[in-house]
Amino acid sequence: MRIRAQVAMVMNLDKCIGCHTCSVTCKQTWTNREGTEYVWFNNVETKPGIGYPKHYEDQDRWKGGWILDRKGRLTLRSGGRAKRLSRIFANPDLPSIDDYYEPATFDKDLLVSAPAGLTDTPVKRPRSALTGEPMAITWGANWEDSLGGQSGQDDPSLARMATKVKLEFEKTFMFHLPRICEHCLNPACVSACPSGAMYKRAEDGIVLVDQDRCRGWRMCVSACPYKKVYVNHATGKAEKCTLCFPRIEAGLPTICAETCVGRLRYLGIVLYDEDAVLAAASVPDPQDLLDAQRAVFLDPRDPGVERAARDAGMPDEWIEAAKLSPIRKLISEYRIALPLHPEYRTLPMVWYVPPLSPVLDAAGAAGRDDADADDVFHTIRDLRIPVEYLAELFTAGDTEAVAGVLMKLAAMRSYMRSRTLDGTVAQDLLDRIGMTAEQVEAMYRLLAVAKYDERYVIPAAHAKDAAALDAQAAGHDGCALDCEGGPGMSDPFHLSARP
Structure with missing residues (x-):
């Protein structure tokens, strides 16, 4: 090793x-x-x-x-x-x-140096930053x-x-x-x-x-x-x-x-x-690469x-x-x-x-309670189009892995909402995602309200390595x-x- x-x-x-x-x-x-x-x-x-x-x-x-x-x-x-x-x-x-x-630039000086009395308003037109020639930005x-x-x-x-999925992608979301x-x-x-x-x-x-x-x-x-x-x-x-x-x-x-x-x-x-x-x-198997x-x-x-x-x-x-x-x-x-x-x-x-917000929006649109874990879980399972797309991006097509992550995020939100409103601990919810209350609250803190030194934990170059790094x-x-x-x-x- x-x-x-x-x-x-x-x-x-x-x-x-x-x-x-x-x-x-x-x-x-x-x-x-x-x-x-x-x-x-x-x-x-x-x-x-x-x-x-x-x-x-x-x-x-x-x-x-x-x-x-x-x-x-x-x-x-x-x-x-x-x-x-x-x-x-x-x-x-x-x-x-x-x-x-093709990167473009603009002749902005034309706007301030154009002579007075012109019948047409001067316009800064795009020019190629590579050739200097006029161009259309496409x-x-x-x-x-x-x-x-x-x-x-x-x-x-x-x-x-x-x-x-390809025919109905416009019904999903953008991120x-x-x-x-x-x-x-x-x-x-x-x-x-x-x-x-x-x-x-x-x-x-x-x-x-x-x-x-x-x-x-x-x-x-x-x-x-x-x-x-x-x-x-x-x-x-x-x-x-x-x-x-x-x-x-x-x-x-x-x-x-x-x-x-x-x-x-x-x-x-x-x-x-x-x-x-x-x-x-x-x-x-590409789907085994994550694990x-x-x-x-x-x-x-x-x-x-x-x-x-x-x-x-x-x-x-x-x-x-x-x-x-x-x-x-x-x-x-x-x-x-x-x-x-x-x-x-x-x-x-x-x-x-991966983004969870579109899933919660879809739960509300379907008449479900976006604060209820069961409703959100069902929405994640039913909402095959975005989950499939996210799986193509992040898990080589493994929708179960993406759905599992989205369920953890949804459960965290539901748990913290109940915990904040009435102090209840939804143990059944924790059992379903295989996490403890301490883990969920720590995950929430890291994702939502983490301080600067909690988000960035970077050791400075070790003193004995400073000369080697300079070299x-x-x-x-x-x-x-x-x-x-x-x-x-x-x-x-x-x-x-x-x-």
Whole structure:
């Protein structure tokens, strides 16, 4: 057993209002420079929808992630080393700028410098940020935000569902899905990189790009099934979400989590067995991948695990942070967080609590009591369309796993409502979801009213590792803040101020 620590994130989708504050602050911090006009390390998608870039979930087209070969061995969907090298100069599985969007700018100076006496009112017209030529804006990173799911018929996840579901999807609901790099335990981008520029940090599991080694082969873009690796067209090199590692090293949350209006993001440390990753990613049935990945995670309160972690040189601060981690609670203890597309077999480390609000709305619309657990449970079972869709996103189609999570969330709301109004304890309700009153109340506190230091449990870089971290940053120029073509902003991470 080889114990590793991983910085991970969980997002509670019930709280996301689609304000895009996370996207804007990430954009201003990391990709506000030439060559990254179209790049969004963090974006918020409206589901059902085709996403950004368009149809990124269609792996038959993009060849991202991993598959099992005829012998049951894990292999990249994009092919083995020989196949990738044979087309290293002409990779056909790359999104074009049309699949992302052509970024636009506006000649705002025209509005203030136009001469007086014009018969027509001056208008700022869109121009391409890439070519400077006039253009028509037809798509964007959050284009579907205003469509209310009306492009959902082209959603790859929806296309895999039954005909009845596809015809009646407009009767379900829409919700917002924030996305960043998954910082996977089994990252396909790292394995596909011919030059070894993509790497996963041993101390915290963050996946980064060494700009000195990157040669712009773009195999990482094809291999990433989430399409969260981009090419800087000014430098010709790959860039991606860094999980704001300078902030993480200082014990601060990522900029997207720090500025999240809905307080829906949770950050923390999980311990896992590196030796178990390959077996977990190789289970034959995709619907078994959720339990297989959960089994990779270790309990930091187990004396044997704690002793092994110390023997491996893990700092005590990291072990204590793992014990208090909200990520472990949501994923392994309460079991209400789910990974995005586990069937890609990358073992992603950004998980989601699925949205419950549409289920409660449907219960009321059906004339049922949305405060009654039995009525809500029946609605969850009967409301096959959204549960099936959520299952396509988070459990490789396993509707029972999603329904179980929604039932826990519904039971929590019903229990806390009764507990607050008249002080009663619905023991039968607790028995049905297999949780104790203490667990339900702790889950409610974490999801609803958790304080800053409860949502973000991040140990600062250990003092003895500080020199090594500085040396590593110096050796990987693309990760430094002051490199040529880098963000280069003055204290963009606000390391001098902790809320």
